[in-house]
Amino acid sequence: MGLTKTEIFSDQQNRIADLAKAFAHPARVAILQVLIAKKACVCGDLVDELPLAQPTVSQHLKELKRIGIIKGEIDPPRVCYCINETVWEEARQTFGTLLDSFVPATCC
Amino acid sequence: MGLTKTEIFSDQQNRIADLAKAFAHPARVAILQVLIAKKACVCGDLVDELPLAQPTVSQHLKELKRIGIIKGEIDPPRVCYCINETVWEEARQTFGTLLDSFVPATCC
DNA sequence: TTTATTAATCGCAATATTACGATAGAAAAA
DNA sequence: TTTTTCTATCGTAATATTGCGATTAATAAA
Structure with a gap:
């Protein structure tokens, strides 16, 4: 199907x-790193x-831009891109919380 | 093309x-959260x-499993899945470093 | 006005992903 | 041995993603 059941x-x-x-493609990682x-x-x-x-x-x-993690300012004929501080912080919080929520325990 | 130029x-x-x-699909997020x-x-x-x-x-x-973030132990006829502590820590480090590398500055 | 410059969009081709029914395989239980 | 239980895999369909040549749009510069 290819259709995620959101x-x-x-x-x-x-x-x-x-x-x-935003980070799931190397080109986008590269773009963010350059920015x-x-x-x-x-x-x-x-x-x-x-x-x-x-x-x-x-x-x-x-x-x-759709995700919101960058924003573009039009300065014709160029467009100036940069990290959206607010959403970047949201990502930091989100992944921080998620990745810290795992507490190692005896398992398999 | 659909072919990422890795x-x-x-x-x-x-x-x-x-x-x-590993986190780029809600079903996988849900699976990890359950685990x-x-x-x-x-x-x-x-x-x-x-x-x-x-x-x-x-x-x-x-x-x-391909990514390595979980592992499965076979215990027939079941399979026991759990977070791979090592790779989870790698993710924590990786995203931590990346997300901390952005320092807000005057921009657009 | 004409000509550059820059970036978005269109259209297409190729590959990848998501989802699931059906099936297969492997081992325990009956 | 047959049946049940559980999970992986196959096959297929539908949609999404990736990539790029060609084109468009918008503005500045000549």
Whole structure:
């Protein structure tokens, strides 16, 4: 089917999954790392930094914007992208809480 | 194409992406949460806990095993799944480091 | 106005993912 | 041995994702 049954999971579970998608592709990881490294926001130099075609980069940027973890400021003819501090913090909290919720115990 | 060009990204970037995939689907988030909640490892009750068919759950478990974040001990006819402490810690470190690497600055 | 520059979008092709019914396999229980 | 129980795998269908060439849109520059 390829259709995730989002309606049968909690909002929290769906949000975690969405936030994780921001990091679930190496190109998006690379994009985020570049945005972090260049403290100021990088514009279309992203295309130069990455071994991907411009439309492909643009598509990943769109996905990251959909998730909310980056934002783009239009400064024609360029667009300036940067990390969305609020959502980044949400991700930090979310994954922090989730990853800290496991307490090792004797198991299998 | 649908084919991620893994070879053009670093091992680190590919590993981050893979670890993120463990959390990038609400069903897998749910599975991991169940495994954490039942301190001991849960067997096939996962199917009862989740609103998904048994083959679907099995497929998600396979993906989680591929990533390494869970392990399954065969105890016929059951299989006992649990969090792989080592890989979970790797994820904690990985996402911790990544998410802490962003320092807010004046931007767009 | 014409020409660059930059980035989004369209359209397509290829592959991946998600889901599940049906089936198979493996071992315990009857 | 037959049956039951549990889980993996197969096969299939539907949708999603990834990637890119070509095009478009928007603005600045010439």
